[in-house]
Amino acid sequence: MKIVQLSGGVGGGRLARGFAALPDIDLTVVVNVGDDADNHGLSICPDLDTVVYTLAGVEGPEGWGRADDTFTLNTELARFGVDNTFRLGDRDLALKLFRTTALRAGTPLSKVTEDVATSFGIRAEVTPVTDDRVRTMVRIGDGWVTFQEYFVTRRHQDEVADLRFEGAQSATPAPGVLEAIAEADGLVIGPSNPPLSIWPILAVPGVREAVSAHPRVTAVSPLVGGKSVRGPADRVLISLGLGSGNEGVANSYSGLIHRLVIDETDRNQAAEIPDIEVVVTSTMIADAGEAARLAQLLVAA
Amino acid sequence: MKIVQLSGGVGGGRLARGFAALPDIDLTVVVNVGDDADNHGLSICPDLDTVVYTLAGVEGPEGWGRADDTFTLNTELARFGVDNTFRLGDRDLALKLFRTTALRAGTPLSKVTEDVATSFGIRAEVTPVTDDRVRTMVRIGDGWVTFQEYFVTRRHQDEVADLRFEGAQSATPAPGVLEAIAEADGLVIGPSNPPLSIWPILAVPGVREAVSAHPRVTAVSPLVGGKSVRGPADRVLISLGLGSGNEGVANSYSGLIHRLVIDETDRNQAAEIPDIEVVVTSTMIADAGEAARLAQLLVAA
Numbered sequence: 001m002k003i004v005q006l007s008g009g010v011g012g013g014r015l016a017r018g019f020a021a022l023p024d025i026d027l028t029v030v031v032n033v034g035d036d037a038d039n040h041g042l043s044i045c046p047d048l049d050t051v052v053y054t055l056a057g058v059e060g061p062e063g064w065g066r067a068d069d070t071f072t073l074n075t076e077l078a079r080f081g082v083d084n085t086f087r088l089g090d091r092d093l094a095l096k097l098f099r100t101t102a103l104r105a106g107t108p109l110s111k112v113t114e115d116v117a118t119s120f121g122i123r124a125e126v127t128p129v130t131d132d133r134v135r136t137m138v139r140i141g142d143g144w145v146t147f148q149e150y151f152v153t154r155r156h157q158d159e160v161a162d163l164r165f166e167g168a169q170s171a172t173p174a175p176g177v178l179e180a181i182a183e184a185d186g187l188v189i190g191p192s193n194p195p196l197s198i199w200p201i202l203a204v205p206g207v208r209e210a211v212s213a214h215p216r217v218t219a220v221s222p223l224v225g226g227k228s229v230r231g232p233a234d235r236v237l238i239s240l241g242l243g244s245g246n247e248g249v250a251n252s253y254s255g256l257i258h259r260l261v262i263d264e265t266d267r268n269q270a271a272e273i274p275d276i277e278v279v280v281t282s283t284m285i286a287d288a289g290e291a292a293r294l295a296q297l298l299v300a301a
Numbered sequence: 302m303k304i305v306q307l308s309g310g311v312g313g314g315r316l317a318r319g320f321a322a323l324p325d326i327d328l329t330v331v332v333n334v335g336d337d338a339d340n341h342g343l344s345i346c347p348d349l350d351t352v353v354y355t356l357a358g359v360e361g362p363e364g365w366g367r368a369d370d371t372f373t374l375n376t377e378l379a380r381f382g383v384d385n386t387f388r389l390g391d392r393d394l395a396l397k398l399f400r401t402t403a404l405r406a407g408t409p410l411s412k413v414t415e416d417v418a419t420s421f422g423i424r425a426e427v428t429p430v431t432d433d434r435v436r437t438m439v440r441i442g443d444g445w446v447t448f449q450e451y452f453v454t455r456r457h458q459d460e461v462a463d464l465r466f467e468g469a470q471s472a473t474p475a476p477g478v479l480e481a482i483a484e485a486d487g488l489v490i491g492p493s494n495p496p497l498s499i500w501p502i503l504a505v506p507g508v509r510e511a512v513s514a515h516p517r518v519t520a521v522s523p524l525v526g527g528k529s530v531r532g533p534a535d536r537v538l539i540s541l542g543l544g545s546g547n548e549g550v551a552n553s554y555s556g557l558i559h560r561l562v563i564d565e566t567d568r569n570q571a572a573e574i575p576d577i578e579v580v581v582t583s584t585m586i587a588d589a590g591e592a593a594r595l596a597q598l599l600v601a602a
Contacts, residue, residue, distance in 0.1 A: 041402040076395035090391045094377035101342040
């Protein structure tokens with residue numbers, strides 16, 4: 001059975017781990033690149049790396065970065081007066097350095113990602129939505145800032161007034177992405193931040209159309225008890241005028257999804273979501289067993 | 302008193318530490334860049350970094366790299382199938398990463414080096430001989446290889462048939478280098494490999510002329526007991542036809558130096574060196590006290 005999952009970072013990676021644990025699933029994870037950045041001249045792809053690390057079971061304790069990592073290089077950088085608040089571990093930096101060199105040599109990001117996934121023994125296909133440069137820009141009070149400025153430097157405290165995805169209009173889907181979506185038996189949008197992590201995927205020409213054309217699209221809500229499990233999704237949905245709670249999630253995917261999976265703590269919100277099927281279950285998937293259970297439910301239903 | 306020292310890596314750095322320990326010395330260390338390389342896309346300047354680390358007292362146990370360094374990133378690189386035999390420590394990599402970013406932003410190498418030296422609390426001036434790219438190429442049996450290929454990958458086992466310094470002819474001395482040499486009360490060539498570490502310095506247009514014009518140039522031999530303390534200097538002098546032992550060293554600096562300091566174990570070679578003053582003393586300067594003693598002798602005599 002072919003499953004394609006659209007994914008941001010931590011939540012998406014955890015659901016992908018659930019699919020990967022099931023037998024007879026041919027999984028393709030199409031990952032957001034809008035958060036990508038250059039830091040100290042290195043190629044930073046937060047969502048791709050989180051998905052790869054999570055599928056490999058080597059993710060850090062907070063979901064991103066590597067387990068058992070050290071921060072020797074990052075700490076030493078402070079000596080030179082450079083901003084090292086974007087903390088990168090030594091093991092994690094090896095991947096960044098490898099990718100930076102490969103990209104400079106002309107290897108497409110999708111090929112580098114495939115090689116990286118293979119080097120971690122991952123059987124699922126993990127691919128950036130595009131090999132082209134897409135950068136999520138966030139409008140906050142004073143003007144537009146990069147995603148990393150908004151999220152890391154300013155700790156996602158600002159109200160998000162608008163989003164744009166620089167470069168998306170002229171980007172091309174990575175090889176195989178549209179085909180994978182078209183051929184998928186199940187198309188799943190992971191429990192990621194809809195505007196910040198999934199919209200930049202949909203913004204790549206052809207992707208939104210491919211998703212709309214799919215007969216069976218399920219989104220997993222990133223909210224539990226009406227709030228984001230991590231990050232600012234709940235607040236962003238409201239500040240962008242999409243509405244609060246899972247109504248906001250459903251609105252963010254308007255015309256795209258046939259089914260929304262919400263957490264059992266938000267059972268009372270089911271009635272507020274018109275036109276699509278709502279599935280109520282536990283969406284807490286921090287451990288691999290819970291993730292596999294949710295993935296099984298998505299595959300079966 | 303103004304001292305200018307021409308320097309390769311470990312031996313040169315140790316002598317520089319000796320000068321830096323003396324009172325009232327205004328020291329400028331002009332450093333070889335012919336060994337520089339790009340490794341994993343990072344700017345590697347082996348001699349500059351060794352001199353800086355040694356002057357800062359944070360050099361590694363074998364003279365290069367950082368003390369108490371870890372190799373987490375380097376080890377992890379192997380996962381991606383890249384050659385990580387050029388071992389770089391995590392602390393050491395912080396400097397490489399900082400420099401790479403600064404160079405890409407257009408900062409000249411001499412300015413980056415000045416900032417790095419300052420960040421380590423170094424009072425001496427440490428400068429690359431040039432901000433331009435110079436690469437030492439080594440002819441071995443099969444053809445020409447880079448210095449790093451010869452030295453690191455092939456462990457300097459090949460006979461060196463010829464040298465060339467790519468880029469040197471069109472290079473310009475770094476700001477202040479020619480002036481420092483002209484104004485130096487003492488000009489010292491450190492106990493570095495003459496053809497491999499000092500010739501690339503002299504190959505930058507204007508430098509050889511400035512050194513020739515100086516009235517008091519002293520070289521410290523890198524040989525002890527007729528052999529290099531480290532590296533292949535003794536063999537390279539022979540294979541390039543310069544002669545064995547300190548006669549080879551003197552020939553390698555023909556027309557440039559007025560005085561050669563040789564180790565007491567090579568006392569019997571003094572008679573074989575015509576035309577220049579020969580000073581016999583201990584040149585073993587692995588510890589800072591020995592280095593200061595030798596520096597004092599060079600300053601006094």
